[in-house]
Amino acid sequence: MAKSDPVTVEYETRAKNLLKGELKRRGITYAQLAEKLSEIGVNENDRNLNNKISRGGFSAAFLLQCLSAIDATDLRLT
Secondary structure (H helix, E strand, C coil): CCCCCHHHHHHHHHHHHHHHHHHHHHCCCHHHHHHHHHHCCCCCCHHHHHHHHHHCCCCHHHHHHHHHHCCCCCCCCC
16 A cells, blocks of 8 residues: 555554554653653654654554553543
8 A cells, every 4th residue: 555545544543543642641751652652662752653653654662662662551542
């Protein structure tokens, strides 16, 4: 699938909003997320996280790393 494909864009936006929502619900900043990711061996700084999450085109592995780092156990997908 091409990055410009409307379906791809839709799901990237959903993934971005899902991650941002989980961070907001927990009151976690990008700097705090960077610290939590570092604790599990993922090295990102807050600026890189801001850019990566804002684009929304991150991998499923990155999404799972972030969710694991913030101890998210349940997700609302709607």
